[in-house]
Amino acid sequence: MLKQLxxxxxxxxxxxxxxxxxxxxxxxxxxxxxxxxxxxxxxWLSVGVPGQDDVAITLMAxxxxxxxxxxxxxxxxxxxxTGASGGLFFSTEDAKxxxxxxxxxxxxxxxxxxxxxxxxxxxFRDPSGNHFRMAQPRS
Amino acid sequence: MTPVPPERHLLRAKDIVDARFREPLDVPALARAAYLSPAxxxxxxxxxxxETPHRYLLTRRLERAAAMLRNTDRSVADICLxxxxxxxxxxxxxxxxxxxxxxxxxxxxHPPVERARVPTCVLQAYARPQSSSxxxxxxxxxx
Numbered sequence: 001m002l003k004q005l006x007x008x009x010x011x012x013x014x015x016x017x018x019x020x021x022x023x024x025x026x027x028x029x030x031x032x033x034x035x036x037x038x039x040x041x042x043x044w045l046s047v048g049v050p051g052q053d054d055v056a057i058t059l060m061a062x063x064x065x066x067x068x069x070x071x072x073x074x075x076x077x078x079x080x081x082t083g084a085s086g087g088l089f090f091s092t093e094d095a096k097x098x099x100x101x102x103x104x105x106x107x108x109x110x111x112x113x114x115x116x117x118x119x120x121x122x123x124f125r126d127p128s129g130n131h132f133r134m135a136q137p138r139s
Numbered sequence: 140m141t142p143v144p145p146e147r148h149l150l151r152a153k154d155i156v157d158a159r160f161r162e163p164l165d166v167p168a169l170a171r172a173a174y175l176s177p178a179x180x181x182x183x184x185x186x187x188x189x190e191t192p193h194r195y196l197l198t199r200r201l202e203r204a205a206a207m208l209r210n211t212d213r214s215v216a217d218i219c220l221x222x223x224x225x226x227x228x229x230x231x232x233x234x235x236x237x238x239x240x241x242x243x244x245x246x247x248x249h250p251p252v253e254r255a256r257v258p259t260c261v262l263q264a265y266a267r268p269q270s271s272s273x274x275x276x277x278x279x280x281x282x
Contacts, residue, residue, distance in 0.1 A: 014141040081146035082187050110154045117256050
């Protein structure tokens with residue numbers, strides 16, 4: 001049967017910009033960066049949270065033909081840009097400290113650290129419009 | 140580098156509503172965040188999200204007001220100011236239009252309940268009232 005989750009995928013409007021954001025601003029590490037010329041320069045690009053080696057985030061460019069027709073590609077682009085494409089949830093040891101650090105690096109926050117029944121959490125976005133949350137679990 | 144689609148700037152303005160609706164925000168301030176003129180901004184926002192920024196801001200505030208009416212014993216005037224609205228009269232009018240009853244009657248009908256343990260952003264998004272009876276709708280339909 002299924003053993004473990006290894007990759008989650010997020011669409012990004014530009015892989016170079018995403019790589020810089022995820023590594024330089026969010027502090028993730030590059031895991032895989034492979035370009036395949038015979039597949040129209042398809043680029044498998046993934047990053048991960050340092051210390052969590054068994055899960056990576058694949059930063060996927062939105063393909064046009066032959067994968068998706070132009071209309072589908074534009075629909076995905078729009079869902080991404082309007083914040084309708086979903087998101088990821090992270091944990092943090094110190095939500096307020098992480099918020100200050102990430103904000104000082106220019107990360108766009110949708111919610112400041114807020115007390116919740118389960119802990120303190122905050123929301124932010126990547127340049128493409130993906131929504132992320134980080135929560136400091138109640139100890 | 141692939142440029143970000145224009146909707147991404149509108150999303151920034153929508154995020155500002157979500158994060159700062161308690162402040163005296165208005166449409167021109169939001170338009171600046173999206174790098175557009177107020178008129179153009181309202182049109183484009185509606186095209187991207189299906190409703191005007193004014194209505195999005197108002198319903199966001201009314202949702203928080205309804206939650207505070209259910210879960211706190213703060214006064215209507217206090218709640219009105221806390222959610223970023225300045226006139227208790229127009230707050231009461233808007234509230235009645237959306238929820239069908241006055242804030243006081245709404246509070247009486249909805250005693251506090253145990254809330255699900257999901258992020259506030261989710262509660263706010265799912266509980267935001269939908270109404271087609273705002274005055275701006277008939278205006279938009281004619282112009």
